[in-house]
Amino acid sequence: MPDGLEVRGLCKRFGGIVVADAIDLAIPPGRILGLIGPNGAGKTSFFNLVAGVVRPDAGRVALDGRDLSGLAAFRRARLGLSRTWQNLRLFASLTVLDNLLIGTRRYPAERLAALLLRPRLVRQSDAAARRRAFEVLERVGLAAFAHSELGRLSFGQQKLVGVARALMNDPRCLLLDEPMAGVEGAAYGSIQSAVRALARDGVAVCVVEHNVAFIRDLCDEGAFMFAGRVLARGSIADLIADPRLTELYFGT
Amino acid sequence: MLSPIILLQIVWTSLATSSCFVLFAVAFALVLKVNRVFNFAQAATMTVAFYAAFAVSGRAELPGWAGFLAAIAASLLMSLLLEVFGFRVLRRRRASSMFVFIFTLVVAEFVAYLAMLVFGTWPATVFPSLFWPVSIVGGIAVSEWDIPALGATLTTLAVLFGVLRLTRTGQSMVAVADNPDLAEFYGIAKERTYLAAMLIAGAITGLAMFLYGTRSQVQPTSAIELLLFAIAATIIGGIGNLWGAALTAAILGLCQNASVLFLPSEWQGFLLYAFLFLAIVFFPQGIRLPQRRRLARGIPAAVVGLHGPMGE
Amino acid sequence: MEYLYTILMLMALSVILAASFNFVIGYGGLISIAHPVFYAIGAYVSALLARDAGVPVALAIPLGAVAALLASLLVAVPALRISGDYLLIASIGFQLGVLEAIKNMTWTGGAGGLTDIPALFGRSTGHAVYVALAIVLAAGSVLLLRGITRSAYGRAMSALRDDELAFAALGRNAMMIKLGVFALGAGLAGLAGGLYAHYFRFLAPDQFDILQSAALLTIVVVGGMRTVWGPVVGAVVLQALPQAITFLDLPPSVLGPLQGILFTGLVLVFMFVRPAGLIAAGDLWRGAAVPDATAGGDGAGRA
Numbered sequence: 001m002p003d004g005l006e007v008r009g010l011c012k013r014f015g016g017i018v019v020a021d022a023i024d025l026a027i028p029p030g031r032i033l034g035l036i037g038p039n040g041a042g043k044t045s046f047f048n049l050v051a052g053v054v055r056p057d058a059g060r061v062a063l064d065g066r067d068l069s070g071l072a073a074f075r076r077a078r079l080g081l082s083r084t085w086q087n088l089r090l091f092a093s094l095t096v097l098d099n100l101l102i103g104t105r106r107y108p109a110e111r112l113a114a115l116l117l118r119p120r121l122v123r124q125s126d127a128a129a130r131r132r133a134f135e136v137l138e139r140v141g142l143a144a145f146a147h148s149e150l151g152r153l154s155f156g157q158q159k160l161v162g163v164a165r166a167l168m169n170d171p172r173c174l175l176l177d178e179p180m181a182g183v184e185g186a187a188y189g190s191i192q193s194a195v196r197a198l199a200r201d202g203v204a205v206c207v208v209e210h211n212v213a214f215i216r217d218l219c220d221e222g223a224f225m226f227a228g229r230v231l232a233r234g235s236i237a238d239l240i241a242d243p244r245l246t247e248l249y250f251g252t
Numbered sequence: 253m254l255s256p257i258i259l260l261q262i263v264w265t266s267l268a269t270s271s272c273f274v275l276f277a278v279a280f281a282l283v284l285k286v287n288r289v290f291n292f293a294q295a296a297t298m299t300v301a302f303y304a305a306f307a308v309s310g311r312a313e314l315p316g317w318a319g320f321l322a323a324i325a326a327s328l329l330m331s332l333l334l335e336v337f338g339f340r341v342l343r344r345r346r347a348s349s350m351f352v353f354i355f356t357l358v359v360a361e362f363v364a365y366l367a368m369l370v371f372g373t374w375p376a377t378v379f380p381s382l383f384w385p386v387s388i389v390g391g392i393a394v395s396e397w398d399i400p401a402l403g404a405t406l407t408t409l410a411v412l413f414g415v416l417r418l419t420r421t422g423q424s425m426v427a428v429a430d431n432p433d434l435a436e437f438y439g440i441a442k443e444r445t446y447l448a449a450m451l452i453a454g455a456i457t458g459l460a461m462f463l464y465g466t467r468s469q470v471q472p473t474s475a476i477e478l479l480l481f482a483i484a485a486t487i488i489g490g491i492g493n494l495w496g497a498a499l500t501a502a503i504l505g506l507c508q509n510a511s512v513l514f515l516p517s518e519w520q521g522f523l524l525y526a527f528l529f530l531a532i533v534f535f536p537q538g539i540r541l542p543q544r545r546r547l548a549r550g551i552p553a554a555v556v557g558l559h560g561p562m563g564e
Numbered sequence: 565m566e567y568l569y570t571i572l573m574l575m576a577l578s579v580i581l582a583a584s585f586n587f588v589i590g591y592g593g594l595i596s597i598a599h600p601v602f603y604a605i606g607a608y609v610s611a612l613l614a615r616d617a618g619v620p621v622a623l624a625i626p627l628g629a630v631a632a633l634l635a636s637l638l639v640a641v642p643a644l645r646i647s648g649d650y651l652l653i654a655s656i657g658f659q660l661g662v663l664e665a666i667k668n669m670t671w672t673g674g675a676g677g678l679t680d681i682p683a684l685f686g687r688s689t690g691h692a693v694y695v696a697l698a699i700v701l702a703a704g705s706v707l708l709l710r711g712i713t714r715s716a717y718g719r720a721m722s723a724l725r726d727d728e729l730a731f732a733a734l735g736r737n738a739m740m741i742k743l744g745v746f747a748l749g750a751g752l753a754g755l756a757g758g759l760y761a762h763y764f765r766f767l768a769p770d771q772f773d774i775l776q777s778a779a780l781l782t783i784v785v786v787g788g789m790r791t792v793w794g795p796v797v798g799a800v801v802l803q804a805l806p807q808a809i810t811f812l813d814l815p816p817s818v819l820g821p822l823q824g825i826l827f828t829g830l831v832l833v834f835m836f837v838r839p840a841g842l843i844a845a846g847d848l849w850r851g852a853a854v855p856d857a858t859a860g861g862d863g864a865g866r867a
Contacts, residue, residue, distance in 0.1 A: 051733055077735030089730035091723040101716065102723045103734045109716035110736075112744045126716060169735055341836070350595050351835070353652070354781065357597065358831045361778045365824030372817060476774065477660070483653055518668050525661030532654045533642040 003064050004028040004204040005081075005173045010049055010059030012228075019045035020056065021228040027173070027204040029064075032195065034219035034236055035208045038249050042228040043208040044086060047175045051083050052076045063173055078105070080172030084162045084179060086208075090150055096161055097146040100133040103168030136164045139197070140190045156187035163191060173204040180211040192218055212240065224248075257391050262510050268398035269467070270505020271405035275460035276482040277501035278412065279453040281494045284486060286429045286449035290349075293334050293356035294482070296363035297454055298475035301327040301461040303367055305378045306470075316466075319378055323462040324455055331454025334359065335447050343446075360476060367472035375469035382467060401463050408456060409498060416494075421448050429492070477524065484528040488535045569691045573763055575803045576698035577756045580705045582783040582795035584752035587709045590790035591718065592745035593725040597777040598639070598655035599753055601662050602632040604772035606754025608672060611681040611761040616671070621684045625758030632754020633747045635662075640746045644739055651746075659777070666769045677768030684762045691763070698759050705752050710792045712748075721745065775824055782827040786834050788841030797842055802827070 005027045012020040019042040027033045035043050048054040050061050052073035060069045068076050082103075091099050101107075107129055108114045109122040137143040140160045145153060153161065159179055166174060179191050195218060199205055209215045215222065215236055222236040226248050232239060239245055276298070283291045304326035309319025338359070342352050384395040416422035424445045427435040436442050464470070464478070482497075485504055489496030508523050515523065585599045610628030613619040619627065643654035667675040685694055712718055720741055724731045728738050761767055779802070787798020806823050814822065834841060 053729060053733070073729075073732040074735050074737050077733055083733055085730065085733075089727050091726040091730070093722050093726055094719065098719050099723075102720060102731065102736065105735065107716065110720050112712070112717055112748070115712065115715055115717050122716070129716075165734065350589075350593075351839070353595065354597075354785070354831075355835055358778065358781070358828045358835070361774060362825065362828035362832060365821045365828060368821035369818065369825065373821075473774070480653075480657065480660070484657075487650075487653065522661060522664045522668070525657045525664065528657035529642075529654060529661070532650045532657075 004031065005050070005206065006062040007050060008060050008062075010046070010061065011057045012045065012049055012054065013057060018042075018228045020049055020059075023059070023228070023230055025223060025230055027206055029172070029202040029204050030199050031221070032199050032205040032207065032219045034215040034222040035206055035225060036210075036212075036215065036222055036236075036239065036249075037225035041225040043225055044177055045228075046225070047083060047177055047206075047208065050175060051081060077169060080170070081175070082166040082169045082171035082173070083175040084159075084166050084177055086177040086181065088158055088162050090158060090161055090165070092150060094150075095146070096137070096142060096148050096150065096153070097130070097133055099150070099161055100136060100165050100168050101129050103165040104129040104132065105169050133168065136167050139167075140164045140194050141186065156183035156185060159183050160187050160190055163194060167194070167198070171198075171203055174198060174206070176205065176207045176209070178208055178210065180209055180214045188214070212236075216240070261392050262513070263506065264392050264394065264398070266506040266509035267502065268395075268402055269509060270502050271401045272460045272464040272467075273478075273481055273485065273501040273505045274405055274498045275408060275456050275463075276478060277485040277489070277497040278409065278494055279456040279460070280479070280482045281486045281489070281492075281497035282412075282425075282449055282453045282456075285492045285494065286425045287339065287446050288429075288432075289339060289356065290353050291334075291356050291453075292353065292479065293338070293359040294453070294457055295360035295475040295479040297327045297330045297334070297457045298461045298478060299360075299363050299367050299472060300330045301458040302378070302465045302470050302475070303371055303376075305462050305465055306371070306376050309378050310376060310380065316379065320459075320462050323465075324458040327454045327458030327461065328451055331450045331457075332447075335450040339446065339450075340443065360479075364472045364476065371472065373471060375471050376465075377469055378462065378465040382469070384467075397467055401467070404459060404463065408459060412452070412456070412494075415452070421445070425449050477521075480528060481524055484524070484531045488527075488531045566691065569695050571803065571807060572695050573691075573698055573759075575800050576695070576702040577760055578783060578799035578803045579702040579796050580756040580759075581753055581780055582787065582799040583702075583706045583709055584749040584756075585780050586784045586787075586789060586791075586795040587713070587752075588746055588749035590784065591709075591713050591721050591725075592742065592749070593721075594742055594746055595652045596655040596746070597652070597774075597781055598659035599749070599780055600772040600776035601655070601659035602636055602750035602753040603757040603760070603776070604662065604666070604767075604769070605635050606632040606757025607761040607767050607772075608666065608678065608757075609754075610758035611678055611767055612672070614682045614762065615678075615680060621682055621762050625684070625755065625762065628758035628761070629751050629754035632757065633751035636747050636750030637743060640743055644742050644746075659772075659774075663769045663773060672769075673767070675769060677766055679766055681761050681765040681767065683765060694763055698763075701755065701759065705755075706792065706796060709752075713792070717741075717744075775820075775827075778824065778827045778831070782831045784841075785831050786841055788843030791841070791843045794841050794843040801842075802830075 005025075007023055007025045010020045010023040012018075023046060025033075035046070037043055045054065049056045049059075052068065052071055052075070056069075060067060062068060063076075063079055063081055066079060068079065068081070071079075091102060094102070106125075108118070108125045109129070114122055134143060134146065137146055140163065142157060142160055142164065145157065150158060150161070159182070163176070163179060174195070176195070180188065183191070192214070195205055195207075207215060207219060219236055221234060222239045223230050224232040224239050224242075224245050231248075232242065232245060276294070280291065280294055283289055283294070301323040305319040305323040308314050308322040309316055338355060339352070342355060347355075384397040386393045386395045388394070414422075416426055424435065424440045425448065427438070427440055428442055428445045432442055435445075461475075481504065482501065485501035486497040488504075489498070489500035504527055507527070508520060511520055511523050581599065581603060588594050588596060588599070606625075606628035608628075609631040610621075610624040613627055614621045614624040639655050639658045640651060643651040666672045672678060713721065720731075720736060724736070724738050724741055732738050783798035783802050784795050785798075786802065787796070788794025805826065809819065809822060809826070
């Protein structure tokens with residue numbers, strides 16, 4: 001299975017704490033995998049390892065058959081790996097639209113040399129990026145807020161901005177870190193439909209989420225993580241029904 | 253030409269000379285570790301300490317111990333002022349680390365210019381003469397400065413070690429260095445601990461500057477260059493590791509002194525910048541010790557003075 | 565008249581230096597105070613090329629700027645590879661090291677200074693044209709940097725300042741942006757250096773030392789960091805101020821330190837009383853309201 005996200009033997013320890021213990025996980029294109037487990041199971045660490053934020057001690061990560069091991073985070077993103085952050089990490093001094101534009105894939109207007117020497121190319125790429133950003137904002141229902149400061153948005157809307165920003169990269173694989181934490185109301189449906197549309201286009205999606213209803217609605221299957229390991233994989237319903245896993249989930 | 257005796261002589265003299273550097277580095281590393289401030293204003297403390305000693309022992313020709321006390325008192329006062337009217341205010345304002353750093357740098361420069369205005373730019377020394385009687389021990393020339401300087405340095409290090417390990421204040425400093433919020437949660441008064449660290453570093457700085465000024469000429473801008481040496485040692489020794497910084501300062505001092513053998517003396521000053529540069533290029537996180545507990549405990553590295561997310 | 569030209573020239577050069585320094589430290593968020601060393605490199609390279617290698621002055625000045633740009637990469641590449649925070653120390657070391665080297669070498673004129681630097685224009689054209697050229701270049705620099713900060717590149721610079729990790733996770737090469745900003749800033753400083761060298765026709769290492777760093781920092785902080793016009797206002801005001809002191813007719817041994825005290829004292833006053841500078845750029849000096857998570861982020865190590 002060379003396509004989609006493929007993780008093999010990923011290991012990482014911080015001092016005495018093992019956050020990833022030989023994780024094997026594959027997500028084929030078009031699949032939405034829910035990653036569940038108690039706090040501290042290593043889910044976010046897994047994302048950081050896959051995205052290249054943290055360097056693993058061992059193991060490899062591949063996307064669509066391309067080995068990503070050893071590549072810096074920005075190179076992985078350029079190869080189609082997008083992520084959102086549990087604590088948003090939006091650019092506070094920029095408007096909603098500008099936050100999205102930073103995510104634009106291939107953006108010659110952002111190159112200093114082009115800026116000085118090729119004004120036409122810059123104008124064209126700027127216009128294209130803006131069109132695309134409005135498309136994405138439309139899709140998540142935030143077009144009206146394009147020129148707003150982030151501070152004027154609700155927390156749920158800010159989460160949506162985070163997702164929209166990740167979409168600007170035209171990802172091949174999307175890692176969503178607790179997209180629903182602190183979100184209520186309309187954003188719920190918007191995130192669901194945006195992610196489904198993405199999966200239909202063949203993107204491999206991995207979601208970390210504590211909101212069981214959300215994950216059951218959205219995901220094709222689930223993986224249960226505990227103490228840096230993937231203990232079980234199967235349908236979300238089966239994982240939730242498994243008394244041993246429930247015990248681990250609530251027992252700690 | 254390089255007889256063992258000459259080599260031994262160089263090692264001895266360098267070791268003695270670098271005793272002040274060791275103390276500068278330890279003081280700098282202590283404030284960096286506990287207060288998480290890249291305290292360039294230590295140069296100001298050094299300048300104030302030197303000129304206090306110079307005014308008392310050099311100009312007013314009072315005995316050496318009076319100059320020594322003046323140096324210590326001046327550096328304690330300077331540290332107190334810095335902490336209370338500088339760092340405390342900035343902390344309350346949640347000033348960015350860039351702001352705090354620029355503050356310390358500007359204070360260092362301000363004090364240097366003040367010293368120039370009051371004492372002039374020419375070099376000065378605490379005592380009129382830099383010459384110390386020399387006795388020959390086992391073929392090596394040992395000056396009367398060497399033994400007290402080394403003794404004072406080793407005593408200071410031992411006392412500091414004891415304070416950090418055994419006293420409540422010292423343990424508070426270690427705890428705050430580890431995680432200020434957690435320390436506060438356990439009932440440690442953060443503000444008092446920061447002040448204590450500044451004062452201890454100030455006292456060490458005062459002592460070291462007095463020693464330095466009795467052996468070398470000092471100008472208003474000397475302190476900034478001396479401090480760069482301490483910074484290089486702190487970086488190579490591993491930020492947050494006091495004893496590593498001390499050891500590195502001793503080794504760098506040795507290298508610089510030994511360079512007389514193969515470098516024209518006017519280029520000796522240049523060596524410092526080479527150290528600094530090499531330190532940053534090759535040992536940015538210090539000579540690595542096997543463990544990195546700081547990350548493991550999830551302490552917010554980003555709030556540590558200047559070093560932001562290290563971007564693993 | 566000559567005196568007025570000199571002051572106008574110094575103001576124009578200060579504007580280029582302050583605008584480019586503001587670009588690096590304010591907009592780029594790259595903490596370095598070694599900007600004068602690139603000024604020095606531009607000046608010395610241009611002067612030596614014109615004087616000893618027979619390069620026409622009009623070509624030597626841009627070459628000096630290129631040299632400053634390349635030198636800045638020499639510092640920034642190793643320092644930034646590790647973390648932005650080391651840039652500061654590396655660049656101070658570089659500044660003092662380069663000045664130390666200039667003092668100790670004979671072909672740079674040593675500590676005594678470099679003399680007999682050829683002028684750009686012959687006597688007939690005179691200083692008026694030169695000053696006009698400098699003013700045009702100063703205006704051009706300010707407008708160029710203004711254009712960049714308002715472009716997509718400037719947007720990327722803001723985002724990088726806000727959150728480097730998130731920036732990288734969007735496929736942005738933070739290192740390239742930092743290098744670009746630092747190099748462009750240094751290149752402009754080098755240009756100012758070349759202009760200085762062929763106007764005053766004398767260079768000494770002391771002109772580029774920490775006092776210059778302090779003066780530049782003062783101009784930017786007092787004028788208003790991360791604003792377009794702040795450094796311009798700061799440069800003009802603070803270039804005029806020391807001139808006013810010169811009229812007091814003090815001996816040089818008092819004048820130098822007094823200027824230094826004035827510069828640094830002003831920064832201190834502004835930092836505590838009016839942190840945003842004369843021209844305010846909003847909530848400039850605030851650190852993150854919430855302390856940032858570890859490099860691993862989100863409790864990577866807290867499991």
